[in-house]
Amino acid sequence: MSGCAVFLDIDGTLLDLAETPDAVVVPPHLRGLLHRLSSQLQGALALISGRSLADIDRLFGSGIAAAAEHGAVLRDAGGRIIEDMAENADLRALLAPLRAAVAAHPRTLLEAKRFGLVLHWRAAPSAAHALITCATALAASHPALELQPAHEALEIRVRGPGKAGALDRFMREPAFAGRLPLFIGDDTTDEPAIARANARGGQGLHVGRDFAGSPAAVLQWLEHALAQGESGAQGERGDQGESGHG
Numbered sequence: 001m002s003g004c005a006v007f008l009d010i011d012g013t014l015l016d017l018a019e020t021p022d023a024v025v026v027p028p029h030l031r032g033l034l035h036r037l038s039s040q041l042q043g044a045l046a047l048i049s050g051r052s053l054a055d056i057d058r059l060f061g062s063g064i065a066a067a068a069e070h071g072a073v074l075r076d077a078g079g080r081i082i083e084d085m086a087e088n089a090d091l092r093a094l095l096a097p098l099r100a101a102v103a104a105h106p107r108t109l110l111e112a113k114r115f116g117l118v119l120h121w122r123a124a125p126s127a128a129h130a131l132i133t134c135a136t137a138l139a140a141s142h143p144a145l146e147l148q149p150a151h152e153a154l155e156i157r158v159r160g161p162g163k164a165g166a167l168d169r170f171m172r173e174p175a176f177a178g179r180l181p182l183f184i185g186d187d188t189t190d191e192p193a194i195a196r197a198n199a200r201g202g203q204g205l206h207v208g209r210d211f212a213g214s215p216a217a218v219l220q221w222l223e224h225a226l227a228q229g230e231s232g233a234q235g236e237r238g239d240q241g242e243s244g245h246g
Protein backbone atom coordinates (compact mmCIF):
# COMPACT_ATOMS: atom_id res chain seq x y z
CA MET A 1 0.00 0.00 0.00
CA SER A 2 3.08 2.26 0.22
CA GLY A 3 2.49 3.80 -3.24
CA CYS A 4 -1.22 4.32 -2.66
CA ALA A 5 -3.33 7.30 -1.78
CA VAL A 6 -6.07 5.93 0.46
CA PHE A 7 -9.62 7.34 0.45
CA LEU A 8 -12.20 6.04 2.88
CA ASP A 9 -15.91 6.60 3.27
CA ILE A 10 -17.02 6.62 6.92
CA ASP A 11 -20.55 5.32 7.60
CA GLY A 12 -21.04 1.71 6.56
CA THR A 13 -17.35 1.51 5.60
CA LEU A 14 -15.33 2.27 8.76
CA LEU A 15 -18.31 2.36 11.12
CA ASP A 16 -21.40 0.19 11.44
CA LEU A 17 -24.56 2.10 10.58
CA ALA A 18 -26.59 3.19 13.59
CA GLU A 19 -30.17 4.24 14.19
CA THR A 20 -29.17 7.93 13.99
CA PRO A 21 -25.92 9.51 12.69
CA ASP A 22 -24.96 10.57 16.24
CA ALA A 23 -25.38 7.05 17.60
CA VAL A 24 -22.46 5.48 15.68
CA VAL A 25 -19.77 3.83 17.76
CA VAL A 26 -16.12 4.46 16.85
CA PRO A 27 -14.11 1.33 17.71
CA PRO A 28 -11.44 2.32 20.27
CA HIS A 29 -8.49 1.46 18.01
CA LEU A 30 -9.85 3.13 14.85
CA ARG A 31 -8.58 6.68 15.47
CA GLY A 32 -5.06 5.40 16.12
CA LEU A 33 -5.22 3.13 13.07
CA LEU A 34 -6.16 6.01 10.76
CA HIS A 35 -3.54 8.36 12.17
CA ARG A 36 -0.78 5.74 11.91
CA LEU A 37 -1.85 4.79 8.39
CA SER A 38 -1.91 8.45 7.39
CA SER A 39 1.58 9.03 8.73
CA GLN A 40 2.86 5.83 7.07
CA LEU A 41 1.44 7.14 3.76
CA GLN A 42 3.02 10.54 4.45
CA GLY A 43 -0.39 12.18 4.61
CA ALA A 44 -1.90 10.46 1.57
CA LEU A 45 -5.06 9.37 3.38
CA ALA A 46 -8.39 11.16 3.32
CA LEU A 47 -11.86 10.50 4.64
CA ILE A 48 -14.57 11.21 2.05
CA SER A 49 -18.00 11.42 3.63
CA GLY A 50 -21.41 12.99 3.46
CA ARG A 51 -20.95 14.11 7.07
CA SER A 52 -20.09 17.69 8.03
CA LEU A 53 -16.46 18.55 8.74
CA ALA A 54 -17.21 19.23 12.42
CA ASP A 55 -18.84 15.82 12.67
CA ILE A 56 -15.85 14.07 11.05
CA ASP A 57 -13.45 15.80 13.47
CA ARG A 58 -15.68 14.90 16.43
CA LEU A 59 -15.46 11.23 15.44
CA PHE A 60 -11.80 10.97 14.42
CA GLY A 61 -10.00 14.04 15.73
CA SER A 62 -8.30 16.58 13.48
CA GLY A 63 -5.05 15.86 11.67
CA ILE A 64 -6.57 13.68 8.95
CA ALA A 65 -7.42 15.05 5.51
CA ALA A 66 -11.15 15.02 4.85
CA ALA A 67 -13.75 15.77 2.22
CA ALA A 68 -16.99 16.61 4.01
CA GLU A 69 -20.56 16.89 2.70
CA HIS A 70 -19.85 14.75 -0.40
CA GLY A 71 -16.90 16.88 -1.45
CA ALA A 72 -18.36 20.36 -0.87
CA VAL A 73 -15.62 21.08 1.71
CA LEU A 74 -12.08 19.71 1.47
CA ARG A 75 -9.47 20.08 4.18
CA ASP A 76 -5.91 18.77 4.23
CA ALA A 77 -4.20 16.96 7.11
CA GLY A 78 -2.61 20.21 8.25
CA GLY A 79 -6.00 21.86 8.74
CA ARG A 80 -5.92 24.03 5.60
CA ILE A 81 -9.23 24.35 3.73
CA ILE A 82 -8.61 23.35 0.10
CA GLU A 83 -12.14 23.78 -1.24
CA ASP A 84 -15.23 25.38 0.20
CA MET A 85 -18.28 25.58 -2.02
CA ALA A 86 -20.65 28.57 -1.93
CA GLU A 87 -23.71 28.06 0.23
CA ASN A 88 -27.13 28.14 -1.36
CA ALA A 89 -30.13 30.15 -0.15
CA ASP A 90 -32.64 27.74 -1.73
CA LEU A 91 -31.47 25.04 0.66
CA ARG A 92 -31.98 27.28 3.72
CA ALA A 93 -35.54 27.97 2.55
CA LEU A 94 -36.34 24.26 2.81
CA LEU A 95 -35.31 24.03 6.45
CA ALA A 96 -38.68 25.08 7.88
CA PRO A 97 -40.89 22.77 5.76
CA LEU A 98 -38.56 19.82 6.39
CA ARG A 99 -38.57 20.52 10.15
CA ALA A 100 -42.37 20.43 10.00
CA ALA A 101 -42.25 17.13 8.09
CA VAL A 102 -40.09 15.35 10.69
CA ALA A 103 -42.15 16.86 13.51
CA ALA A 104 -45.18 15.11 12.03
CA HIS A 105 -43.42 11.71 12.12
CA PRO A 106 -42.11 10.61 15.53
CA ARG A 107 -38.62 9.08 15.65
CA THR A 108 -37.61 10.62 12.34
CA LEU A 109 -34.78 13.11 12.24
CA LEU A 110 -33.62 16.11 10.23
CA GLU A 111 -29.85 16.56 9.96
CA ALA A 112 -29.04 20.12 8.88
CA LYS A 113 -25.63 20.65 7.28
CA ARG A 114 -24.22 23.60 5.32
CA PHE A 115 -24.82 21.98 1.93
CA GLY A 116 -27.42 19.37 2.69
CA LEU A 117 -30.57 18.62 4.66
CA VAL A 118 -30.97 14.94 5.45
CA LEU A 119 -34.16 13.18 6.43
CA HIS A 120 -33.52 10.03 8.48
CA TRP A 121 -36.18 7.38 9.13
CA ARG A 122 -34.17 4.31 10.23
CA ALA A 123 -36.07 4.30 13.55
CA ALA A 124 -39.44 4.88 11.86
CA PRO A 125 -39.50 2.98 8.53
CA SER A 126 -43.22 3.58 8.04
CA ALA A 127 -42.52 7.31 7.60
CA ALA A 128 -40.30 6.70 4.56
CA HIS A 129 -42.96 7.20 1.90
CA ALA A 130 -44.30 10.47 3.34
CA LEU A 131 -40.81 11.95 3.83
CA ILE A 132 -39.62 10.95 0.35
CA THR A 133 -42.75 12.46 -1.20
CA CYS A 134 -42.26 15.68 0.75
CA ALA A 135 -38.54 16.01 -0.06
CA THR A 136 -39.08 15.20 -3.73
CA ALA A 137 -41.78 17.86 -4.05
CA LEU A 138 -39.68 20.48 -2.24
CA ALA A 139 -36.51 19.82 -4.26
CA ALA A 140 -38.30 19.74 -7.62
CA SER A 141 -38.51 23.52 -8.01
CA HIS A 142 -34.82 24.17 -7.23
CA PRO A 143 -32.46 23.21 -10.08
CA ALA A 144 -29.38 23.93 -7.91
CA LEU A 145 -30.46 21.21 -5.50
CA GLU A 146 -30.54 17.45 -5.97
CA LEU A 147 -31.84 14.43 -4.12
CA GLN A 148 -29.26 12.00 -2.77
CA PRO A 149 -30.67 8.71 -1.47
CA ALA A 150 -28.79 6.95 1.35
CA HIS A 151 -29.37 4.08 3.75
CA GLU A 152 -32.87 4.78 5.15
CA ALA A 153 -32.30 8.46 4.60
CA LEU A 154 -32.73 11.02 1.83
CA GLU A 155 -30.65 14.13 1.43
CA ILE A 156 -31.53 17.30 -0.42
CA ARG A 157 -28.18 18.78 -1.24
CA VAL A 158 -26.57 21.54 -3.24
CA ARG A 159 -25.26 20.10 -6.50
CA GLY A 160 -21.52 19.71 -6.16
CA PRO A 161 -18.45 17.75 -7.14
CA GLY A 162 -19.44 14.52 -5.36
CA LYS A 163 -17.02 11.97 -3.98
CA ALA A 164 -15.30 11.25 -7.32
CA GLY A 165 -14.65 14.99 -7.71
CA ALA A 166 -13.23 15.09 -4.18
CA LEU A 167 -10.90 12.19 -5.00
CA ASP A 168 -9.69 13.98 -8.15
CA ARG A 169 -9.12 17.20 -6.22
CA PHE A 170 -7.08 15.46 -3.50
CA MET A 171 -4.98 13.74 -6.19
CA ARG A 172 -3.77 17.20 -7.26
CA GLU A 173 -2.45 17.92 -3.75
CA PRO A 174 1.29 17.30 -3.18
CA ALA A 175 0.68 14.66 -0.48
CA PHE A 176 -1.44 12.58 -2.90
CA ALA A 177 -0.06 13.32 -6.37
CA GLY A 178 1.81 10.53 -8.16
CA ARG A 179 0.19 7.80 -6.07
CA LEU A 180 -2.46 5.27 -7.08
CA PRO A 181 -5.85 5.92 -5.48
CA LEU A 182 -7.47 3.26 -3.34
CA PHE A 183 -11.07 4.09 -2.45
CA ILE A 184 -13.39 2.07 -0.17
CA GLY A 185 -17.10 2.86 0.12
CA ASP A 186 -20.41 1.14 0.69
CA ASP A 187 -23.21 3.20 -0.79
CA THR A 188 -24.65 4.41 -4.09
CA THR A 189 -22.94 7.80 -3.48
CA ASP A 190 -19.61 5.93 -3.43
CA GLU A 191 -19.97 4.19 -6.79
CA PRO A 192 -18.59 7.14 -8.86
CA ALA A 193 -15.50 7.32 -6.61
CA ILE A 194 -15.05 3.53 -6.82
CA ALA A 195 -15.19 3.81 -10.62
CA ARG A 196 -12.85 6.82 -10.60
CA ALA A 197 -10.21 5.05 -8.51
CA ASN A 198 -10.29 2.13 -10.95
CA ALA A 199 -10.18 4.45 -13.97
CA ARG A 200 -7.08 6.15 -12.56
CA GLY A 201 -5.30 2.78 -12.42
CA GLY A 202 -5.90 2.34 -8.71
CA GLN A 203 -8.48 0.27 -6.91
CA GLY A 204 -12.09 0.96 -5.99
CA LEU A 205 -13.50 -1.40 -3.39
CA HIS A 206 -17.08 -1.84 -2.20
CA VAL A 207 -17.82 -2.99 1.35
CA GLY A 208 -20.73 -5.17 0.24
CA ARG A 209 -18.97 -6.76 -2.73
CA ASP A 210 -15.39 -6.96 -1.40
CA PHE A 211 -15.70 -7.13 2.40
CA ALA A 212 -18.93 -9.16 2.86
CA GLY A 213 -20.71 -6.01 4.03
CA SER A 214 -18.58 -5.75 7.15
CA PRO A 215 -16.83 -2.57 8.34
CA ALA A 216 -14.95 -4.79 10.82
CA ALA A 217 -13.47 -6.65 7.84
CA VAL A 218 -12.41 -3.30 6.30
CA LEU A 219 -10.63 -2.33 9.54
CA GLN A 220 -8.93 -5.72 9.70
CA TRP A 221 -7.72 -5.29 6.14
CA LEU A 222 -6.40 -1.79 6.89
CA GLU A 223 -4.65 -3.06 10.04
CA HIS A 224 -3.00 -5.77 7.97
CA ALA A 225 -1.86 -3.20 5.40
CA LEU A 226 -0.50 -0.99 8.19
CA ALA A 227 1.42 -3.89 9.76
CA GLN A 228 2.85 -4.86 6.37
CA GLY A 229 3.98 -1.29 5.80
CA GLU A 230 5.56 -1.14 9.26
CA SER A 231 7.44 -4.41 8.79
CA GLY A 232 8.54 -3.20 5.32
CA ALA A 233 9.88 0.04 6.85
CA GLN A 234 11.66 -1.94 9.59
CA GLY A 235 13.18 -4.18 6.90
CA GLU A 236 14.50 -1.10 5.10
CA ARG A 237 15.97 0.30 8.32
CA GLY A 238 17.49 -3.14 9.05
CA ASP A 239 19.10 -3.25 5.61
CA GLN A 240 20.52 0.22 6.08
CA GLY A 241 21.85 -0.82 9.49
CA GLU A 242 23.56 -3.87 8.03
CA SER A 243 25.13 -1.92 5.19
CA GLY A 244 26.30 0.61 7.77
CA HIS A 245 28.12 -2.15 9.63
CA GLY A 246 29.62 -3.54 6.44
Ligand SMILES: [Mg+2]
Binds near residue numbers: 010011012013186187
Ligand atom coordinates in the same frame (compact mmCIF):
# COMPACT_ATOMS: atom_id res chain seq x y z
MG1 LIG B 1 -21.16 5.09 3.56
